[in-house]
Amino acid sequence: xxxxxxxxxxxxxxxxxxxxxxxxxxxxxxxxxxxxxxxxxxxxxxxxxxxxxxxxxxxxxxxxxxxxxxxxxxxxxxxxxxxxxxxxxxxxxxxxxxxxxxxxxxxxxxxxxxxxxxxxxxxxxxxxxxxxxxxxxxxxxxxxxxxxxxxxxxxxxxxxxxxxxxxxxxxxxxxxxxxxxxxxxxxxxxxxxxxxxxxxxxxxxxxxxxxxxxxxxxxxxxxxxxxxxxxxxxxxxxxxxxxxxxxxxxxxxxxxxxxxxxxxxxxxxxxxxxxx
Ligand code: NAP
Ligand code: COA
Numbered sequence: 001x002x003x004x005x006x007x008x009x010x011x012x013x014x015x016x017x018x019x020x021x022x023x024x025x026x027x028x029x030x031x032x033x034x035x036x037x038x039x040x041x042x043x044x045x046x047x048x049x050x051x052x053x054x055x056x057x058x059x060x061x062x063x064x065x066x067x068x069x070x071x072x073x074x075x076x077x078x079x080x081x082x083x084x085x086x087x088x089x090x091x092x093x094x095x096x097x098x099x100x101x102x103x104x105x106x107x108x109x110x111x112x113x114x115x116x117x118x119x120x121x122x123x124x125x126x127x128x129x130x131x132x133x134x135x136x137x138x139x140x141x142x143x144x145x146x147x148x149x150x151x152x153x154x155x156x157x158x159x160x161x162x163x164x165x166x167x168x169x170x171x172x173x174x175x176x177x178x179x180x181x182x183x184x185x186x187x188x189x190x191x192x193x194x195x196x197x198x199x200x201x202x203x204x205x206x207x208x209x210x211x212x213x214x215x216x217x218x219x220x221x222x223x224x225x226x227x228x229x230x231x232x233x234x235x236x237x238x239x240x241x242x243x244x245x246x247x248x249x250x251x252x253x254x255x256x257x258x259x260x261x262x263x264x265x266x267x268x269x270x271x272x273x274x275x276x
Contacts, residue, residue, distance in 0.1 A: 004227035007037040007234045015238055017042035020094045022086065024048045024077050024104035024134050027055040029203040030229050031103030031152065032062070037230035038099065038237065039068035046071045046090045048083075048134075049104055077104045077130030083137040097141035099237050102131040102174070103152040108208055109163040120166045127170035131177060139185070146189030148237055151178050152229075153196045153248060155256035164209075171196075175248050182246030191245040193236050198252020199262075200224040209262070217261040219254030 021038050025031040026047030035045045039062060047055055047070060055072035062070040073089050075082025090097055106126040110119060131151055142149065153175050157168035174194065181192040199206055199213040201223040206213070215223055232251050235241055255261050 003222070004225040004231070006227060007231050008040060010231060011041060011234050011238065013040075014042035015234075016099075019043045019098040020090060020096050021045040021099040021101065021237075022048065022090050022097055022134075022138065023101040024083075024130065025152070026101065026103065027051065027058040027072070029205065030197060030200055030226055031101060032058055033226035033230045034101055034103065034150075034152075034233040035070065036062050036066060037227075037234050039063075039066045039070055041234055042068070043099065044069040044071075044094055046073055046086065046093075048073050048075060048077075048086045050074060050076050077133055078125045080133050080137070083130075083133045086134075087137040087141065091141055096145050097138055098145045098147040100134060100138050100142060100147070100149045101152065101233070102134050102149065104130050104134075105152070105167070105170075105205075107164075107167045107205060110166070111163055112165065115166060120169075123166035124170050127167065128173045128177075131174050135177075135181065139190075142190045143185070143188040148191040149181065149193070150233060150236055151175075151192070151194040153178075153194045155196050155198060155250060155252055158256050159259075161262060178248060179246045186245055191236075191241070193241075193245060194248040195229060195232050195236070196248050196250045196252065197229050198224050198250070198255040200226060200229065202226070213255075213262055217255065217258050218252070219258060222253060224251065224253060 021043045023031050023035045026035040027049045039045050049055055052074035059070040059072040073086045075086055106123050151174050153171040156164045157172040178192055178194040228251050232249050
């Protein structure tokens with residue numbers, strides 16, 4: 001099976017020249033690479049998450065690597081004041097907002113028994129409320145630019161993945177928002193889609209959930225790479241997807257459809273009493 005390739009190998013340069021992207025979670029992992037691909041294709045980007053130092057370092061590295069412009073704004077997606085501030089800074093600095101990626105998320109493996117009230121609430125607040133907050137703060141600017149949104153979801157809830165009810169419930173609700181917003185914002189020229197990654201190598205998500213995933217249970221026989229998600233991002237934001245809204249694009253090598261994936265046999269039989 002051939003590996004993922006660079007987005008530049010597939011899409012024309014500068015297709016997003018003059019466009020502005022705001023990305024939550026853009027300082028690391030999958031969303032950092034989504035951002036980098038957009039910048040490599042001409043967009044300017046603002047990345048947002050809690051850790052100011054991490055963000056500023058990532059913004060600097062991405063700018064140098066791409067020759068483009070990436071700016072960092074720190075804040076918490078759970079706080080409407082912070083997300084309003086990020087949108088305000090973006091629009092003051094660049095005059096517009098075309099694309100929004102809702103990628104900030106928190107996750108860990110936890111059995112129902114170990115999942116506290118606050119643990120469930122925390123993940124729902126970061127993933128689901130964070131996605132709502134950011135889109136709410138950005139929506140009028142997206143209408144003005146006839147822009148587009150990508151929500152980063154997952155496939156956990158397709159099969160009731162064990163020890164993932166908190167993330168699965170949040171991502172299921174984000175899939176629902178994707179459809180609600182696609183219908184309500186479509187007449188304003190705003191497209192809203194989601195990308196559901198499978199297991200993506202060398203990410204925090206994989207580190208936390210990793211032991212459950214085996215390459216040979218993925219039909220395409222390899223782990224996903226950040227480039228796989230970046231390519232889908234560039235496509236969904238491009239004119240090539242101008243008639244696509246309200247979809248969840250699953251980018252997982254077919255993984256979720258294999259009943260032996262993810263692989264938790266001993267854990268399912270004997271629910272663990274552990275915290276990762
Ligand atoms: P990651 O690098 O940990 O990305 C998550 C980002 O969210 C971090 O940059 C983090 O930055 C930010 N964040 C967390 N809580 C936040 C908050 N309250 N406010 C603002 N920012 C916050 O993990 P990843 O594995 O690349 O995951 C990226 C996305 O892909 C997530 O939506 C995840 O659910 C999804 N996904 C990943 C996989 C996978 O295999 N990795 C599979 C399916 C779906 P700070 O710590 O600086 O806040
Ligand atoms: N298992 C069970 N419960 C856990 C847990 C684990 N591994 N990690 C945290 N929790 C619980 C905490 O115990 C706490 O509940 P309590 O008050 O009842 O004790 C609750 O979750 C909130 O934890 P806290 O550390 O205060 O939350 P936070 O907002 O600082 O951090 C997390 C959020 C826990 C999601 C943290 O892992 C994080 O910031 N993650 C971002 C990166 C990430 O997860 N990336 C992967 C994306 S797929």
